[in-house]
Every structure is written in structure tokens, then in C-alpha cells.
Amino acid sequence: EEPDDSMSYDARKLVTFEVCKDFSGTVWAKRSLWKMMGMLITVAIVTSVVVALCVRDPSKLDVSKFQTISGFLKVIVGLLLGFFLSSSVARWYTCTTGFLELFDAIRGMQMQLNALGVPKERVHLCLRYCILSANCLNNSLMAGALHPKERAAFHKEKWQKM
Numbered sequence: 001e002e003p004d005d006s007m008s009y010d011a012r013k014l015v016t017f018e019v020c021k022d023f024s025g026t027v028w029a030k031r032s033l034w035k036m037m038g039m040l041i042t043v044a045i046v047t048s049v050v051v052a053l054c055v056r057d058p059s060k061l062d063v064s065k066f067q068t069i070s071g072f073l074k075v076i077v078g079l080l081l082g083f084f085l086s087s088s089v090a091r092w093y094t095c096t097t098g099f100l101e102l103f104d105a106i107r108g109m110q111m112q113l114n115a116l117g118v119p120k121e122r123v124h125l126c127l128r129y130c131i132l133s134a135n136c137l138n139n140s141l142m143a144g145a146l147h148p149k150e151r152a153a154f155h156k157e158k159w160q161k162m
Contacts, residue, residue: 106130
């Protein structure tokens with residue numbers, strides 16, 4: 001059973017149309033997002049009703065200041081999104097590079113142990129410890145994505161499984 005989190009995915013699904021209908025593990029499945037959207041829509045509706053009732057002739061309003069603020073906010077939001085995407089990609093790249101370095105070290109150690117003539121039982125024991133360390137790293141990253149209240153149970157379950 002695969003964990004349903006935002007850090008694990010099936011790359012084969014990304015090239016099919018199934019990616020358009022599966023929202024599990026994405027921001028669109030979060031209850032807090034939809035609650036905030038409901039509140040913002042309510043504020044927008046109340047504001048538009050108040051303006052419609054209070055402003056007698058909307059054509060006489062000077063909206064140039066609002067257009068200036070809107071243009072400024074578009075630039076700021078674009079800049080912030082760029083920073084966010086840049087930091088997200090950098091974090092992902094660092095994480096995947098760390099995993100690859102760990103597995104390269106494991107493979108290098110296995111080759112050295114075999115080249116030095118270490119008994120097979122010792123090589124297998126050492127490789128089991130290496131795989132265990134990779135599992136611990138994976139579990140640590142998955143636990144980091146969980147709510148703090150769920151982490152203890154997650155760790156307990158994974159340690160019992162190992």
C-alpha cells in the first residue's frame with residue numbers, strides 16, 4: 001500500500017489523461033483551501049452588494065487608482081510565485097540528489113566489500129543496514145509531511161514494520 005502524500009507519485013500516470021481527474025494528495029483535496037475560498041467568495045459578494053447599494057452612479061467613479069494597484073499586485077504576485085517555484089524546485093533537487101548520493105555510496109561500499117573479499121554473510125548484513133538507513137530516511141521525509149499529531153503513530157507503525 002503506497003502512502004498518499006505529495007512526495008510520492010506514479011510517473012506513468014503523468015503521461016496519461018488520468019492526471020486531469022485524480023486530485024488525491026494535491027492542494028485541491030484540502031478542506032482548508034475550500035473553506036478559505038468560501039470565505040473569500042462571501043466577502044466578495046458582500047462587498048459587491050454594499051457597493052451596488054451605496055454607489056448611485058458607478059460610471060462616475062475614478063477607477064484609475066484601482067487599476068494601478070491591480071497592476072502592482074499582479075507584478076508582486078508573479079514575483080512571489082517565481083520565488084516559491086524556484087525554492088520548491090531547489091528543495092526537490094536537493095532531496096533527490098541526497099537520495100542518489102546515498103544509493104551511490106551503498107553501491108560503492110558493496111563493490112569495495114566484494115573486491116576486498118569480505119565473506120558474503122558480512123556483505124549481506126552490511127547491505128541490510130544500508131537499506132535500513134535508506135528506509136529510515138524515507139520514513140523521516142514522509143513523517144515530515146504529516147500533521148504533528150499523526151507523526152508518533154506513523155513512526156511507531158513503520159518501526160514495527162521494519
